[in-house]
Amino acid sequence: MRRFTKLFGRLPDPRAANARHDLLEVLVIALAATLCGAESCSDMADFGEAKEELLRLFLRLEHGVPSHDTFSRVFRLLKPEAFEKTFRRFMAAFAKANGLKLTGVVAVDGKALRGAYERGGKATPLHLVNVFAVEARMALAQQKAPGRNETAGALEVLELLNLGDCIVTADALHCSRAFARTVLQRGGDYALVVKANRGPLFKAVTQQFARSGKRSSAAQIEPSSHDRREARRATVMRNTSLAAHHNFPGVVAVGRVTSRRRLDGKRADAPVVRYYLLSKYISPKRLLHVSRSHWGIENQLHWVLDVHFAEDGNRTRKDNAPENLAILRRLALNILRSHPDTASIRRKIKRSGWDDAFLLSMLGHMR
DSSP: OHHHHHHHTTSOOOSOTTOSSOHHHHHHHHHHHHHTTOOSHHHHHHHHHHTHHHHTTTOOOTTOSOOHHHHHHHHHHSOHHHHHHHHHHHHHHHHHHTTOOOOEEEEEEEEEETTOOOTTOTTSOEEEEEEEETTTTEEEEEEEOGGGOHHHHHHHHHTTOOOTTEEEEEOGGGOSHHHHHHHHHTTOEEEEEEOGGGTHHHHHHHHHHHSOOOOEEEEEEOOOBTTEEEEEEEEEEEOSSHHHHTTOTTOOEEEEEEEEEEETTSOOOOOEEEEEEESSOOOHHHHHHHHHHTTHIIIIIIHHHHHHSOTTTOOOOSTTHHHHHHHHHHHHHHHHHHSSOOSOHHHHHHHHHHOHHHHHHHHHTOO
16 A cells, blocks of 8 residues: 555645644545445445554554544545545556556546435536546546536546557547547547537548548447347548648548447347547547447446445535545546456445455455
8 A cells, every 4th residue: 555655645634733633544444345335425434434453553543533623624625636636646656567558448437426416406416527448447537527517527528648659539528629629639549429410521531531541441240248239330431631621630530430239139220320520530430449448437437436335426515525526436446347356346345345365355456
């Protein structure tokens, strides 16, 4: 835990100078509790009391275990910008120490914390933008969407990252000049879905595929699962004129992915066609991989946070607490996922709560 202690120990304590409990100790207990399935500040306090003997093996706990009010006060007052910045630094060091490459496909997508709203504000909960390294299966960054504006939040979080050797993917909401320019400025490439709401740009892309011209194609049939089979075909064409004619930074190629799904015993669905703007020419086979990989942020991050960490149902809503606890959950998920034990996330969470030795190995994995 030396690296965790070194980095998170630098966080400025937002409490008064006479605060009794050390900030780092509060954060360590909160993280350990989250690894064991804690969902609220009350859960963290209960965990601390139940595991006090274990915690004293590596924490001083000069004034005992913090109360639920202390946990709540810390997360409500802690600056999310500083906490998230430390999270990113820790993840970079953690990945390096564990041989994880945070390159390849990097997916950007928004997620609402549906329980994080004040009375009367159910329709406007806190909205976050997440960045996820698909191949490493690690959450890289998180940013609050200002005014629930996901596009602005995405631009802000991209500005914080080094995107060298990355292909950034996002849904059609983020197919904008500003998003493309920011990705390129941070050293990355992009594969952005373009839809009809982009007007002339979309028309130019579709017309290029309608005309004859040099192109590369690849087809793939997904293995049958959940009583369905999907056939996908990708086509890529070079195009350097879109950047100039439509003032869209960096476009050098366009792609088209056509997918068709058939349920067992039924006729095939109508084909679904998606078009992509590419800042780097990639093979059709690679485009099939990139386009499918984007959904990793939904399946391997958002779904896991909601199912195993009950993020959507969490009613924490005061001050900075929802944002800070969201960062803590992503940190816990990264640690759980990278631990060498081959059990599922659900089983790792349960075993961490039941088995002190396993919990210590989990914390020790943060070397």
